[in-house]
Amino acid sequence: MEPVIDQAFAAALYSDGDAGLDTGASLLAADPTADAELFRRGEEFVRRAWERGWQPSDVVRIVRRELDEMSAGLAADLITTETGRYEQLPSRWRSQLAELPAPPPRNRPDRFSYASALLGLYRLLLRLPAIEPVGPPPGAPGLRLRLPPAHDEPRMLTRIRALLAKAEATGFPEEAEALTTKAQELMARHSIDEALLAARTHSKEAPGACRIGVDAPYETAKAILLDAVASANRCRAVWNSDLGFSTVVGFEPDLEAVELLYTSLLVQGTAAMAKAEAGQRAGGRKRTKTFRQSFLMAYVQRLGARLAADTARVTAASVSEEGAAAGDLLPVLAARDVAVTDAADRMFPETTSTRVRGVSDGEGWAHGTAAADRARMGERRPGIDGSR
Incomplete structure (x- = not known):
């Protein structure tokens, strides 16, 4: 044999x-x-x-x-x-x-x-190459026994997941905006609460990592979107274009937020792109590839700036709510940022920049920017159309 x-x-x-x-x-x-x-x-x-x-x-x-x-x-x-x-x-x-x-x-x-x-x-x-480990292998000492997911996921994350699923499925922009905004608020608040709890209990928790697939087509725009979501949630993302994934480094609550929000924004953005493209085709337009590329790059750029601003706003509001404890919050968040950066640098001591192709479609850029405006997170603004 x-x-x-x-x-x-x-x-x-x-x-x-x-x-x-x-x-x-x-x-x-x-x-x-x-x-x-x-x-x-x-x-x-x-x-x-x-x-x-x-x-x-x-x-x-x-x-x-x-x-x-x-x-x-x-x-x-x-x-x-x-x-x-x-x-x-x-x-x-x-x-x-x-x-x-x-x-x-x-x-x-x-x-x-x-x-x-x-x-x-x-x-x-x-022939698979060795890649950076993002957790222990199976059978490693100290692992928890396998349990059904319902016994492992915090109630807050279950609620966030449900809100984002509804935002993706609804055909009403206003409802999608309200659901996504609420989910983002819960994510930001959950991250801050976890950071304060870890500091007050002197937790020894260290940053972890996870891998998220970044699939063709338009993988460069998708990788940039993931990087923007990661940065807004106090994480670092490193893209491996050859193997089709990004490694996200951060504390566990923030990693969960990044994965959920990136997936949802990608679904919503793709739906908005399809809707805008259908309108272009109805007007006699045939060049769809450049339209899509420009749409997604504009969508990503605008969302990145908006997510960063929303994180700053939620953090400022949390500092105000903490009152006398505000002096504890900012150093705690700063210390976690340093820990994440150090962990990412240890995992990836050498990284290179990726050149982004130029955007050549003005209408695609305009529609992508508008879609990102409708996908705003945190303020009461029109939301993105999440219909499929």
């Missing part, structure tokens, strides 16, 4: 092109007794990915990006089986595992096609 697998791996995993995959798949298709060992070897490749800093959502994202949806399902099957052997898992892994795609039936549509897809996946897993 093992010699057949070794021969298949030698042909398929350490070469490029389809010829090696075909040779390996032919060997495996002809030997059904190799199936169990073949799958076990795949679990080993997944385990090595954890050791290199990857997490379940990272693996599925890169597989989907480099291969196809079927391969993503194959990876999900391996991940589910491999992580099932641990009594303890990192807290963020629970939600990632719950969102894995459904695995395809094994050995379908036929043994050769299935083996070829599996070998292609193994080739990719074998």
